[in-house]
Amino acid sequence: MGKITVVGIGPGNLDEMTPKARRAIEEADTIAGYNTYIKLIEPLLEGKKVIGTGMMQEIDRCRAAAEEAKDKNVAVVSSGDAGVYGMAGLVLEITQAMPEDTRPSVEVAAGVSALSAAAAVLGAPLMHDFAVISLSDLLTEWTTIEKRLRAAAEADFVTVIYNPKSKKRADNIKKAAEIMLRHKSPDTPVGIVTAAGREGERKVISDLAHFTGEEITMFSLVIIGNSKTYVKEGRMITPRGYENKEQL
Amino acid sequence: MGKITVVGIGPGNLDEMTPKARRAIEEADTIAGYNTYIKLIEPLLEGKKVIGTGMMQEIDRCRAAAEEAKDKNVAVVSSGDAGVYGMAGLVLEITQAMPEDTRPSVEVAAGVSALSAAAAVLGAPLMHDFAVISLSDLLTEWTTIEKRLRAAAEADFVTVIYNPKSKKRADNIKKAAEIMLRHKSPDTPVGIVTAAGREGERKVISDLAHFTGEEITMFSLVIIGNSKTYVKEGRMITPRGYENKEQL
Numbered sequence: 001m002g003k004i005t006v007v008g009i010g011p012g013n014l015d016e017m018t019p020k021a022r023r024a025i026e027e028a029d030t031i032a033g034y035n036t037y038i039k040l041i042e043p044l045l046e047g048k049k050v051i052g053t054g055m056m057q058e059i060d061r062c063r064a065a066a067e068e069a070k071d072k073n074v075a076v077v078s079s080g081d082a083g084v085y086g087m088a089g090l091v092l093e094i095t096q097a098m099p100e101d102t103r104p105s106v107e108v109a110a111g112v113s114a115l116s117a118a119a120a121v122l123g124a125p126l127m128h129d130f131a132v133i134s135l136s137d138l139l140t141e142w143t144t145i146e147k148r149l150r151a152a153a154e155a156d157f158v159t160v161i162y163n164p165k166s167k168k169r170a171d172n173i174k175k176a177a178e179i180m181l182r183h184k185s186p187d188t189p190v191g192i193v194t195a196a197g198r199e200g201e202r203k204v205i206s207d208l209a210h211f212t213g214e215e216i217t218m219f220s221l222v223i224i225g226n227s228k229t230y231v232k233e234g235r236m237i238t239p240r241g242y243e244n245k246e247q248l
Numbered sequence: 249m250g251k252i253t254v255v256g257i258g259p260g261n262l263d264e265m266t267p268k269a270r271r272a273i274e275e276a277d278t279i280a281g282y283n284t285y286i287k288l289i290e291p292l293l294e295g296k297k298v299i300g301t302g303m304m305q306e307i308d309r310c311r312a313a314a315e316e317a318k319d320k321n322v323a324v325v326s327s328g329d330a331g332v333y334g335m336a337g338l339v340l341e342i343t344q345a346m347p348e349d350t351r352p353s354v355e356v357a358a359g360v361s362a363l364s365a366a367a368a369v370l371g372a373p374l375m376h377d378f379a380v381i382s383l384s385d386l387l388t389e390w391t392t393i394e395k396r397l398r399a400a401a402e403a404d405f406v407t408v409i410y411n412p413k414s415k416k417r418a419d420n421i422k423k424a425a426e427i428m429l430r431h432k433s434p435d436t437p438v439g440i441v442t443a444a445g446r447e448g449e450r451k452v453i454s455d456l457a458h459f460t461g462e463e464i465t466m467f468s469l470v471i472i473g474n475s476k477t478y479v480k481e482g483r484m485i486t487p488r489g490y491e492n493k494e495q496l
Contacts, residue, residue: 008360008364010266011358014267015266015267015268016266016267016268016358017266017267018258018263018264018265018266018360019262019263019264019265019267020263020264058490059490081360081364081367082368083364083367083368083372083373083374084364084367084374085374085375085376085488086375088367088368088371088372088375089371089372089375089485089486089487089488090375090488090490091372092371092372092480092483092485093485093487093490093491096480096481096483108367108368108371108372109368110259110264110360110364110365110367110368110445111360111364112256112266112329112358112359112360112364113361113364116256116329116331116332116358116359116360116361116364117358119329119331119332119336119356119358120330120331120336120356120357120358123336123337123340123356124331124336124337124339124340124356125331126331126332126333127333127334127336127337127338128333128382128388129379129380129381129382129393129396130379130380131377131378131379131380131400131405132377132378132379132380133377134376134377139488139489139490140376140489144404145377147403147404148377148403148404148405150403151399151400151402151403151405152379152399152403154399155395155396155398155399155400156392156395156396157379157396157399197358232340232344233344235340235344237337237340237341238337239337239341240333240337240338240387241387241388242306242307242338242341242387243341
């Protein structure tokens, strides 16, 4: 019987992929993943079978990978960390539904997540408690997303927004910012990082009052500060709280 | 002028450290970090000056690193990701307070965070929105921590608990579980991962009703599911929601 390793490739450059993840890809017979991410690891794919499909076909892609893994070594790749809104869950769900005699083993190789990559570009916004919320309402009711945005804002979490915008839901990020503004100060810093760790990486630091979301693409992550977050010399910093104990 | 790279070394084995992080350590003249983490990267330290101190001396250690970096290349290491409750913030705060003519440049090299490492060990608990909360009340009022635990439970976030236990605050995790129980079902899965990715790694999967926290040490991370999280064949899985659209 074969196996599947669900691999987090990190932000997308080989320099930020762990040796464990890289080896899982190099040793695999077959690689499955969203085309955009397959392209990022092209140097590692020579001689391998590739199951690449467009967005929105996650289930079919995972099923094909599981079928392949009955007698082969397969790597299913996610950008960032496969364990954060990645393919780890779907691969486990689909393989656990297979009959035991053909079921491949599954391992997850963690990667540098998009939230870690974006935080590093911005400075140090995640030094204190944070909430991570996806604005994609394809698989989640918008009312649930709204409830979580409200809870995060009310309890003064730093808030990390995944999937802030797509063609079909360009306005969700504006609605999210409005909800945040009801509970957070207008001068709360907002960091937008696009293509972190990849060609064309860029960051914009703004605040809730001036936030328009124009710079946001499908490859952006947005981090909204807590009540103590500040911006200094282009870095977004959420203090851990040492200054309560001692003058820095 | 010198520079500081704040390096996330990942869970603690060289196989899960990014090449970028490794290179930052290899190219540094001086390494600063908590002794426990310094030990994990010992193979990389030959011929380097090491500023290692015990816990609770973060500020002094960062100051010494900043002083050193006036004319040297310094790496300040954090386990996991330096950008998640790590040293990135303190290094930026301390260097930004230095006079410009001696101030080193600062870069953050992201790592595989403890939450990503623990999630990979447990299965796929972070496929949906999650809150990350530290139970350390050394630098944060307990009332703030409680408010965030309550908000995370009420809004049905998966909840990741950092610093669940130390000698001085062995009971915080029990209080946290009690708060969770007021809003979450008693059969909500709870995963405890200790020393993820290191020698002696172990996991325990329990639920809120049976959770005692006995297995927890200073090197544990706790992940509490949302209302949809389930355990199957030893894996803790939070469904992304595909099953709402299609039978898996």
